[in-house]
Each structure stands twice: as structure tokens, then as C-alpha cells.
Amino acid sequence: MLNPYKIREDFPILKRKVNGHPLIYFDNAATSQKPWQVIEAIDDFYKKHNANVHRAVHTLSQEASELYETAHEEVAKFVNARSIEETIFVRGTTEAINLVAYSWGLRSLGKNDEIIISLMEHHSNIVPWEIISKITGFKIRYIDINADGTLNYDSFESLISKRTKLVCISHVSNVTGIVNDVKRIAKIAHENDAMLLVDGAQSVPHMPVNVKELDMDFLAFSGHKMLGPTGIGVLYGKRDLLEKMEPFHGGGLMIREVSFNRKTGSCSTTWNALPWKFEAGTPNTEGAVGLMAAVKYLKHLGMENVRKHEQSLTEYALPRMLNCSGSVEVYGTKNTSAKSGIIPFGVKGLSSHDVALFLDNYGIMVRSGFHCAQPLHELFKLSSSARASFYVYNTQKEIDRFIKVLKEIGGLQ
Amino acid sequence: MTSIEDYVARIDGTCGKEKDVIVTFKYEKKDEAIRRILEKATMKRSIAGIISELSYKNYSFRMYGSGKVILRGIESKEELNNLLRQLLF
Numbered sequence: 001m002l003n004p005y006k007i008r009e010d011f012p013i014l015k016r017k018v019n020g021h022p023l024i025y026f027d028n029a030a031t032s033q034k035p036w037q038v039i040e041a042i043d044d045f046y047k048k049h050n051a052n053v054h055r056a057v058h059t060l061s062q063e064a065s066e067l068y069e070t071a072h073e074e075v076a077k078f079v080n081a082r083s084i085e086e087t088i089f090v091r092g093t094t095e096a097i098n099l100v101a102y103s104w105g106l107r108s109l110g111k112n113d114e115i116i117i118s119l120m121e122h123h124s125n126i127v128p129w130e131i132i133s134k135i136t137g138f139k140i141r142y143i144d145i146n147a148d149g150t151l152n153y154d155s156f157e158s159l160i161s162k163r164t165k166l167v168c169i170s171h172v173s174n175v176t177g178i179v180n181d182v183k184r185i186a187k188i189a190h191e192n193d194a195m196l197l198v199d200g201a202q203s204v205p206h207m208p209v210n211v212k213e214l215d216m217d218f219l220a221f222s223g224h225k226m227l228g229p230t231g232i233g234v235l236y237g238k239r240d241l242l243e244k245m246e247p248f249h250g251g252g253l254m255i256r257e258v259s260f261n262r263k264t265g266s267c268s269t270t271w272n273a274l275p276w277k278f279e280a281g282t283p284n285t286e287g288a289v290g291l292m293a294a295v296k297y298l299k300h301l302g303m304e305n306v307r308k309h310e311q312s313l314t315e316y317a318l319p320r321m322l323n324c325s326g327s328v329e330v331y332g333t334k335n336t337s338a339k340s341g342i343i344p345f346g347v348k349g350l351s352s353h354d355v356a357l358f359l360d361n362y363g364i365m366v367r368s369g370f371h372c373a374q375p376l377h378e379l380f381k382l383s384s385s386a387r388a389s390f391y392v393y394n395t396q397k398e399i400d401r402f403i404k405v406l407k408e409i410g411g412l413q
Numbered sequence: 414m415t416s417i418e419d420y421v422a423r424i425d426g427t428c429g430k431e432k433d434v435i436v437t438f439k440y441e442k443k444d445e446a447i448r449r450i451l452e453k454a455t456m457k458r459s460i461a462g463i464i465s466e467l468s469y470k471n472y473s474f475r476m477y478g479s480g481k482v483i484l485r486g487i488e489s490k491e492e493l494n495n496l497l498r499q500l501l502f
Contacts, residue, residue, distance in 0.1 A: 019479045353427045353435065353483055354464075354475060361463050361479045369428030377430075384429025408461055 002309040004395045010035035021363030024398045029342050029389035030367050031224045041293035042286045071288035078295045080210040081236050085274035092233035093201040094124040096220030099248045101128035109138040115166040116159050118143040120173045123372040125199045149176040149332030164194040171203035175373045176332035177342025186215040206340050208303040228294035232287030251280035310341030313390040317399045324403050325410025341390035347409050352384040362405045417497050420446045436482045443480030450500045
């Protein structure tokens with residue numbers, strides 16, 4: 001098991017106070033805090049190695065390129081991709097999904113095609129598809145959700161057909177923390193010749209994710225939710241699929257050749273090899289270096305240990321939240337084995353923002369609102385929800401303090 | 414001449430169906446802003462010394478000791494500015 005008290009020593013921000021109280025950071029589903037190892041890796045890059053990558057023969061550029069490429073290798077190994085050719089660096093999960101929507105969806109999906117999305121998706125896995133669907137005319141079908149927030153697999157099986165070209169699903173819901181059976185979904189999708197895109201924003205930072213074992217075609221995730229910096233994320237894609245796709249953005253680095261033909265008055269271009277074909281322009285090198293440090297940190301902890309630690313925190317917190325006051329409600333399934341470290345909740349008679357502001361007064365940070373998942377809130381008939389989400393540095397002591405304040409809020413009615 | 418900007422650090426619309434507005438006062442001005450609002454508004458109840466439930470004209474709102482006010486039913490920026498002007502000056 002992890003020792004969160006030892007881990008906390010690596011996170012400088014956890015030493016600060018907010019509103020006169022020690023900071024308790026329970027908004028990890030939104031973004032994670034950063035350890036010294038990540039902060040220093042970025043600092044070190046700027047102090048010693050900064051140059052543009054893949055551009056020059058001088059020493060600094062070669063060092064920066066080496067770091068950038070090694071970051072791809074580390075990330076590829078982290079999710080068990082076959083090679084760095086399958087690991088494209090983007091700004092985050094949102095851009096990764098948009099890349100697939102525009103590079104593949106815009107060119108491949110027509111009027112007679114369908115894609116399947118679940119109603120528990122983050123807006124970033126709904127909106128890009130709605131935009132492209134309005135351009136090319138394909139149909140989006142939505143998988144229903146059970147009353148406890150779990151995915152309705154019967155609904156999924158009833159929707160899939162030979163018209164389905166892609167299934168888009170969250171590995172873990174960012175609202176309920178429910179873990180979807182991606183392996184089962186992949187099997188059904190592939191039996192119907194459909195591809196599978198997995199939103200791994202809430203899974204890759206919190207549990208072992210093996211793209212080969214789970215047979216994912218695409219996996220999108222963000223660096224900032226896994227101890228890394230903001231502005232860097234990853235699209236994993238099977239090599240043969242990425243090879244067939246056209247680039248998303250055009251510019252430097254993503255081309256092999258741009259040749260001007262005087263007779264036709266136009267340029268002809270050939271694309272660079274994977275993954276650079278999808279990484280136009282000067283990349284976020286310091287972000288990649290920071291992400292590499294974050295991946296190394298998580299690997300050192302062990303992703304199985306990370307998963308167990310968060311599950312133990314959920315098992316500790318959930319019954320205490322349910323018992324702390326009659327007016328505190330926890331939404332979604334209470335089956336902790338089917339969940340990650342995310343607990344959505346509310347207090348009767350108070351808006352989620354009131355709950356969050358009250359907790360904030362005691363230095364406890366939780367998220368309130370729709371969490372960019374309005375369709376799921378509509379299904380639950382909720383105007384919004386508060387959300388506590390845990391990570392490697394959270395402790396049972398913090399949960400005790402959270403429960404104490406929650407009891408106070410619950411007693412206000 | 415003092416203005417709302419002298420007191421207010423941020424104004425945020427909340428995410429969710431409620432469409433509340435959260436006004437955050439500047440740290441160095443929050444105590445003064447809280448005092449001024451408490452002078453103008455009617456206290457409905459004080460909760461744990463942290464939240465003040467207040468009413469002013471047709472508005473009811475909550476104010477937090479951390480210097481944040483959560484307002485409901487605000488239709489426009491102009492309406493919000495008018496209310497803040499009345500409460501702060």
C-alpha cells in the first residue's frame with residue numbers, strides 16, 4: 001500500500017493554508033497537484049536544455065529533441081503502446097478527441113453511418129461529434145444509463161449494428177467515478193467492425209491501463225490530471241489506423257516535404273512519419289518533460305497501489321458521508337468496487353455551490369456544478385452536484401475533517 | 414472616487430442549472446465589504462459564524478466569511494452592478 005504521508009512531502013502546495021486552515025485538496029478529478037520531481041524537471045529543462053526540437057543540429061536542440069522523444073517512449077510504455085509511433089502528444093484529452101473527430105470522422109463518416117456515445121460522457125466526448133455530425137450527416141446514438149449511474153450494457157448492445165463505425169466511451173465517469181467495462185465494450189464493438197475510442201482522462205492517472213489488453217483503438221488522456229503540467233496530453237492510436245488518417249493540423253514538423261511546382265503554381269506535401277505527422281508546429285516540450293517526470297513518479301508508486309489507495313479512501317469516505325447527516329446525499333452507485341476515487345454528493349436544501357463555498361471556508365477544495373457532464377445530471381434530475389475526488393496524497397485524516405465539516409453543513413437545515 | 418472594482422476581485426457565473434453568480438471580494442477589502450453589506454442588508458440568520466443569510470429589497474443571498482457572496486436570480490451584469498453599488502456604497 002502507498003504511504004500518503006510520505007508522498008505528501010513531495011507536494012509543496014499541500015503545505016499551504018487556505019482561509020486559515022490546512023489545504024485539503026479533493027478536486028483531483030479536475031486537476032492534480034504537482035510533485036517536486038515534476039516542477040524540477042520543467043525547471044531543469046529551461047535552465048539547461050531549452051531549444052526548439054527537431055529543428056537544428058546544435059547541441060541544445062539535440063538535447064531537447066532527445067528529451068522530447070524519450071517522453072514519448074515513457075508514455076508509450078506507461079499504457080503499453082507498441083511504440084512511440086502510436087503516442088501523439090496533444091494539449092489534452094479534449095484535443096485528442098477532436099483530433100480523431102476531425103482527422104478521421106470528418107473524412108470517414110457519412111449519412112448512412114452511426115457512432116455510439118454514452119450519456120455519462122464529458123462534454124469533450126459529445127460536442128466534437130455533434131459538430132462533425134452536423135457537417136457530414138452521420139447519426140449519433142446515445143447509450144442509456146441505469147438509475148445508479150452505471151452503463152446500461154443492454155442499451156449498448158441494442159444500439160450497435162453494422163452501421164456503427166465508432167463507439168466513444170469514458171473508461172471512468174468524471175461525475176460518478178463508475179468504471180466501465182472497456183474490455184467488454186471493445187469486444188462487442190469489434191465484433192460489429194466498429195472502432196473504440198476511450199476517454200481515459202479519469203482512468204490513466206488512477207489505475208493500470210493497458211491499451212493492448214483492453215484492445216482500445218484510441219485512448220485520450222491529459223497530463224495535468226496525472227501529476228503532470230497543463231497543456232500536454234496524449235492520443236494513443238493503433239498504428240495502422242493512424243497511418244490511414246490525414247493530419248489534424250498543418251505546419252512545421254508534421255511534413256516530410258513541401259515542394260513548389262512552378263507549372264501548377266501549387267505546393268505538394270508529404271507527411272512526416274508517426275507520431276510527428278500529428279504534431280504540427282513547435283511542441284510543448286517542457287510539458288512533455290514534465291509529463292515524463294509524472295509518469296516516472298506514478299510508475300515508481302505502482303499503478304495497482306494507486307488504484308488500491310484510492311479505493312480504500314472511497315471505502316472509508318462513502319459510508320461516513322452517508323451516515324453523517326440525513327440531509328447529505330451521495331449520487332450514483334454505492335458499490336465501491338465498481339468505482340474510482342470520485343464521490344458526487346449534495347446537501348438537501350443547499351446548492352452545490354453553497355456546499356463548495358462552505359467547505360472552502362475550511363480549506364477544503366471540492367468541485368461544484370455540472371462537471372461538464374450536463375446530460376448525466378439531467379438523467380439524475382440534478383441541477384448540479386458537489387464532487388469530492390481523491391488522489392495519491394489524500395489521507396483518511398483529511399476525510400475525517402471533511403466529514404466533520406459536512407456534518408456541520410448537514411446540520412444547518 | 415471609489416468604484417465596485419475597488420472591492421471586487423472576480424465575478425463568476427456558476428456551472429449548473431441554477432445560474433448563480435459568485436462575487437469574490439479582494440482579500441484586502443473583504444472585511445470592509447462584508448461590514449458594509451451587513452450594514453445595508455437584513456440578516457435572516459447567521460450559520461456557524463461562517464455564512465450570513467441576507468436579504469436586501471427583493472434579493473436574498475448568502476455571504477461567506479471568506480469574502481464570497483452567492484447571488485441568485487440576477488438577470489444581467491447591469492442588475493448585478495446596481496445591486497453591488499447599493500450594497501457597498
